[in-house]
């Protein structure tokens with residue numbers, strides 16, 4: 001049986017519609033949720049991500065303001081911008097598009113964003129709260145994956161979950177969210193031995209590696225759910241994921257496509273986080 005293709009585009013539209021409804025209710029009370037997006041330099045991929053985020057704001061009624069800074073912006077200038085946005089009551093969420101061009105450091109920027117406005121949930125205080133299972137924001141990509149699992153009625157409890165990748169923005173929080181829902185979770189990385197054998201144990205396999213078509217059909221248990229977080233380029237320069245989708249779809253029970261899977265979900269959750277931030281700030 002062919003795998004169910006989990007439609008991130010349609011699911012994200014449903015999430016955005018819910019957010020839009022809540023935003024409208026806030027607007028009727030005179031509150032307009034606002035998101036500031038900072039982009040430094042002219043990385044084409046970052047530019048596409050930022051444009052998509054602006055579009056998502058427009059679709060949900062969220063006010064958005066973009067700060068497009070030249071690549072030679074200094075660390076101090078960037079931190080001064082974050083400080084000024086922290087102080088603005090019309091800006092409820094602040095996002096700095098990563099990666100930053102060298103020699104700028106992301107860490108101090110993330111640390112400078114007020115945790116109340118940290119809609120990416122990268123600040124150490126939000127990361128700590130996620131570890132404790134007591135959070136206001138969840139990081140957009142892992143939360144988007146969980147939302148897809150929920151809306152496709154895929155249970156996590158008691159199932160073997162394997163996350164390939166241990167980055168702070170995807171792999172680690174992804175594993176934590178699966179754990180919160182009582183999955184039995186294994187995290188794999190570049191030093192993992194017998195990766196294929198571990199992947200084959202997964203009922204739910206999440207690939208967040210950053211390598212095109214890295215997960216092949218022989219690494220997937222028949223009937224597994226396969227979530228492809230990757231945003232990579234194949235040998236012809238076309239967008240693809242970390243999973244060899246066509247071959248794996250013949251083995252899996254459900255799979256997310258790239259594009260149209262996790263990516264749109266990430267942006268929808270960013271909108272929801274901005275709404276949450278506005279509600280928190282206006283109580």
Ligand code: NAP
Pocket residue numbers: 141164165166167168169170171188189190191192195208209210211229230231232262263264266
């Ligand atoms: P990252 O920071 O580069 O992390 C990649 C992870 O993969 C690392 O933990 C690395 O292990 C592991 N890895 C690399 N080679 C491996 C191998 N041969 N075997 C097993 N593990 C291996 O990447 P990221 O930021 O997490 O992003 C991962 C992918 O998701 C990228 O394609 C990115 O573009 C995409 N992404 C998509 C979205 C979205 O909205 N769809 C959002 C964010 C990221 P080590 O730790 O040992 O080095």
